Amino acid sequence: MKTPRRSILKKLMASVAGVAGIGISAKAATTPDSNKEVYNATPEPGQEVPLFSGSVKQGGFVFVAGKGAHFEGDIKAHTDHVLNELEKELKKAGSSMDKVVKVNVYLHDLNDYHEMNEVYRGRFGKNPPVRTTIATYGGVPGNSLVEIDCIASV
Numbered sequence: 001m002k003t004p005r006r007s008i009l010k011k012l013m014a015s016v017a018g019v020a021g022i023g024i025s026a027k028a029a030t031t032p033d034s035n036k037e038v039y040n041a042t043p044e045p046g047q048e049v050p051l052f053s054g055s056v057k058q059g060g061f062v063f064v065a066g067k068g069a070h071f072e073g074d075i076k077a078h079t080d081h082v083l084n085e086l087e088k089e090l091k092k093a094g095s096s097m098d099k100v101v102k103v104n105v106y107l108h109d110l111n112d113y114h115e116m117n118e119v120y121r122g123r124f125g126k127n128p129p130v131r132t133t134i135a136t137y138g139g140v141p142g143n144s145l146v147e148i149d150c151i152a153s154v
Contacts, residue, residue, distance in 0.1 A: 035059070039092055055089045062093040062152050066106065068144030075112035078145040079119040090152055098125040100152040103132075108145045110135035116146055 037057040055064045067085040069078035087097050103124070107113060113133065129150070140147045 037093070039089070055093055057093045057154060060154055061101075062090060062095045062154055064089045064093075064150045064152070066104075066147040066149040068140055068142050068147040070142045070144055073145075075107075075115045075145045076119050079116045079148075082144070082146055082148045083120065083123050086148060086150055090150075093152075093154065095152040095154050097123055097152075099154070100124050100129040100150045102151040103129050104149050105131060105133040106140055106147040107133065107135045108139045112145060 035058060038053045039055045039057070052065055055062055057063075064086055067082045067089070069081040071077075071081075073081075083097075090096055090100070105116065105120075107116060116133075136147075
């Protein structure tokens with residue numbers, strides 16, 4: 001006679017998952033949130049679905065997509081332009097540079113790090129957000145010298 005070993009294991013794993021909150025997390029991840037607000041999600045010509053959104057506001061946060069500078073100029077001009085674009089996006093979503101909690105900076109060339117910092121410093125208020133800065137292999141898309149994205153509270 002077969003033992004119900006498999007069903008016992010399933011029940012045990014379900015109990016452990018429930019205690020650990022895994023079941024709740026899985027449900028939250030698959031349940032659409034009607035509070036999600038998307039900004040600048042415009043499809044490319046001939047496409048039905050946009051490639052990405054400029055920003056998304058959800059759960060008390062706004063997530064701003066990477067902004068680049070697509071014009072001739074040095075790292076300082078590109079950094080200033082990108083930070084101004086981030087600020088515009090944050091304001092549209094009801095946030096501000098002072099409410100940014102996380103920033104990612106992608107540099108075309110790590111040698112631009114110090115000059116980028118000269119423009120970056122102070123743009124997020126007295127208490128700057130946490131930040132990750134990397135040099136991208138192959139450059140930043142669109143020939144920008146810098147791309148920056150961020151997460152802010154609303």
